[in-house]
Amino acid sequence: xxxxRPLTKMELERVFQYCENDVRTTxxxxxxxxxxxxxxxxxxxxxxxxxxxxxxTRANLSSEVLSAKPSTDKHRLKLxxxxxxxxxxxxxxxxxxxxxxxxxxxxxxxxxxxxKERLTYTLHSVPHVFGFGGLHGALENYAGxxxxxxxxxxxxxxxxxxxxxxxTNVDEFKKIYHTRQELxxxxxxKQEVYKILLNSTYGAMKSKYNKLxxxxxxxxxxxxxxLIMAYLIESIKPACELIQTNTDGIIIKYEKxxxxxxLWLLEMFEKRFNLHFDVDLIxxxxxxxxxxxxxxxxxxxxxxxxxFANWNGGTYERNSLTIIDKALVNYYIFGKRINQxxxxxxxxxxxxxxxxxxxxxKFDGMAHExxxxxxxxxxxxSYFEPIQKVNRVFATNDKMLGAVYKTxxxxxxxxxxxxxxxxxxxxxxxxxxxxxxRKIDLNWYIKEAERFVF
Numbered sequence: 001x002x003x004x005r006p007l008t009k010m011e012l013e014r015v016f017q018y019c020e021n022d023v024r025t026t027x028x029x030x031x032x033x034x035x036x037x038x039x040x041x042x043x044x045x046x047x048x049x050x051x052x053x054x055x056x057t058r059a060n061l062s063s064e065v066l067s068a069k070p071s072t073d074k075h076r077l078k079l080x081x082x083x084x085x086x087x088x089x090x091x092x093x094x095x096x097x098x099x100x101x102x103x104x105x106x107x108x109x110x111x112x113x114x115x116k117e118r119l120t121y122t123l124h125s126v127p128h129v130f131g132f133g134g135l136h137g138a139l140e141n142y143a144g145x146x147x148x149x150x151x152x153x154x155x156x157x158x159x160x161x162x163x164x165x166x167x168t169n170v171d172e173f174k175k176i177y178h179t180r181q182e183l184x185x186x187x188x189x190k191q192e193v194y195k196i197l198l199n200s201t202y203g204a205m206k207s208k209y210n211k212l213x214x215x216x217x218x219x220x221x222x223x224x225x226x227l228i229m230a231y232l233i234e235s236i237k238p239a240c241e242l243i244q245t246n247t248d249g250i251i252i253k254y255e256k257x258x259x260x261x262x263l264w265l266l267e268m269f270e271k272r273f274n275l276h277f278d279v280d281l282i283x284x285x286x287x288x289x290x291x292x293x294x295x296x297x298x299x300x301x302x303x304x305x306x307x308f309a310n311w312n313g314g315t316y317e318r319n320s321l322t323i324i325d326k327a328l329v330n331y332y333i334f335g336k337r338i339n340q341x342x343x344x345x346x347x348x349x350x351x352x353x354x355x356x357x358x359x360x361x362k363f364d365g366m367a368h369e370x371x372x373x374x375x376x377x378x379x380x381x382s383y384f385e386p387i388q389k390v391n392r393v394f395a396t397n398d399k400m401l402g403a404v405y406k407t408x409x410x411x412x413x414x415x416x417x418x419x420x421x422x423x424x425x426x427x428x429x430x431x432x433x434x435x436x437x438r439k440i441d442l443n444w445y446i447k448e449a450e451r452f453v454f
Contacts, residue, residue: 032316035192042193059204062197063211065176068168070213077105077114078216082164082224084273090230094121094130098223111215123233124242132219134247135226138290141454142243143332147256148282149240150295151232151266152249153275157221158198163274164224166217167201228273236265244290251285251295286332288454296333304329307452314352321420323353327449338449342442351394351432354440358418360389364409366418368427369402384415392429395422395444420448 007015030037036058043061044053053064062068079102081087087095097119105114118131128137153159155177161167162174180194204210205218225247233242233250239262240252254262266277280297287293292306304311310322311329323345330336345353360366367384374381382402393404404425405415422444428435 029316039193039196042190043197046190046193057200058196059200059207059210059212062201062204065197066167066169066172066201066212068211070211071216073111073215076111076215077102077219079223080164080166080220082160082228082273084163085224085227085231087227090227090234091121091123094119094227094230097130115219123230123245124237126242126245128230128245130226130230132222134222135229135245136247136290137242137245138287138293139243140287140289143286143454144243144253145284146253147259148243148251148253148285148295149259149262150249150251150280150282152278152280154278155198156225156248156275157202159275160221160224160228161202161217164220166220166224167205168212168214168217173198173201228275232269235269236262239265243285244287244293246290251282284333286328288452294329294332302329302333319352320356320358321354321445321448323350323445324449324452326353327445328452331449331453338453339442339446342446342449346437346440346442349437351435351437351440354394354445355428355432356393356421358391358393358404358421360406363406363416365389365407366391367405367407367413367415368425369405371400371402384413387427388429391427393418393421394426394428394435394439395441396424396426396439397441398426398439399424401426 040054040056040058040061043049043058043065044051047065049061049064053061056064079098097117101114101117105111115132118129120127120129122128123137126137126139128135158173158177162170162177167173176194176197180191180198183191183194201212202218202221204212205214205221207213229245229248229250233245236250236252239258240254242250242252244251252262263279266279269275270277282295283298284296285293286308288307292308294302294304294308294311296302302311304325308325308328310318311325314320314322323342326345327338327341330341331338358366366387366389368387369382370385371380371382373379380400384405384407386407387404391404401424403423404418404421404427406418407416408414422441424441426439
């Protein structure tokens with residue numbers, strides 16, 4: 001773009017091709033994100049906000065709808081507990097953990113220090129981490145088949161905010177919540193607009209630059225959310241085995257004859273805490289940890305997270321090494337060998353599953369190590385060839401091609417190998433249809449997928 005001469009015919013064609021591809025890609029990405037932009041227009045229209053408000057984030061739109069005014073950090077760690085919560089029935093170390101934090105805050109310790117503190121406590125044979133984020137715990141490297149139940153609390157944080165006035169302008173927030181419930185029951189798509197407002201409100205409560213800023217109430221929501229979830233686990237303990245806990249739900253294993261008793265317990269819990277449960281039955285589960293798992297529901301549908309998530313294909317957010325996701329899901333849910341999945345996808349020319357999209361990120365650039373034969377003695381020497389800042393990389397069986405590196409340009413260029421890539425990489429930024437699939441090292445992908453097997 002900064003040449004001091006007219007472009008050649010070939011260069012002109014490449015520039016037009018580049019610009020056209022850029023527009024096409026932007027268009028495709030817009031279609032994938034269209035619902036995000038549409039939701040902002042709907043919020044502005046529904047709540048009669050000025051047209052210029054469309055420039056704001058959804059969290060800032062929530063603050064406008066709720067006429068919010070920011071709070072301060074003065075009482076940030078002064079906690080209020082849900083009046084329905086029997087603190088004396090919860091494990092004492094958990095309650096003491098939060099009491100000690102409040103006491104330390106009173107005595108001058110900074111909230112920055114205190115909000116980093118964590119307590120690991122075992123509930124129902126599963127270690128859980130308590131603190132100022134969502135509650136998490138899971139049986140690691142677990143796989144099973146049988147009667148499982150996924151129990152999620154519907155609109156958990158918004159419900160806590162309404163039940164305990166943990167939000168600015170709670171009456172307006174209640175209206176939004178109940179309107180959403182009515183629209184949802186009626187099957188009206190507009191319910192999504194109200195759902196967005198409800199969910200983005202909590203997220204904005206710790207954002208310094210949002211009028212909804214209220215860190216004390218945000219901490220109240222999180223801590224009460226953890227304690228109520230802990231109480232649910234303790235209440236249901238005799239009837240099941242706990243498999244996983246996340247911020248707003250649990251997965252349990254149960255004996256068939258206990259199903260009705262569990263549902264009755266949940267009904268009592270709903271009434272006591274003014275919450276609503278969504279219950280789904282699972283027949284298979286495989287989880288490496290709380291962030292990486294796959295489940296198969298009773299109706300045959302599959303839900304996956306983390307390393308399993310893109311088993312059905314990549315997305316604009318992540319489209320790297322999806323062959324691993326597919327191989328793992330096939331292995332745990334359908335009993336198919338890892339190498340079988342890898343070879344089948346290769347034969348079907350699903351080459352996008354093998355790609356690893358790598359980026360320079362905060363580094364200055366990228367380079368590809370290559371080897372060349374020394375003419376005199378027949379040995380090989382290596383050199384680095386600069387490549388673009390975003391690349392599609394494949395593991396290859398071509399030993400003349402080396403690893404891919406991120407580079408920093410200081411006095412001497414510093415090289416940092418891109419994680420989770422082969423020692424022998426093929427960089428291919430052209431059309432995948434032109435790629436010679438015989439150059440792909442299938443064994444590398446098989447070994448990588450097998451590393452995740454437990």
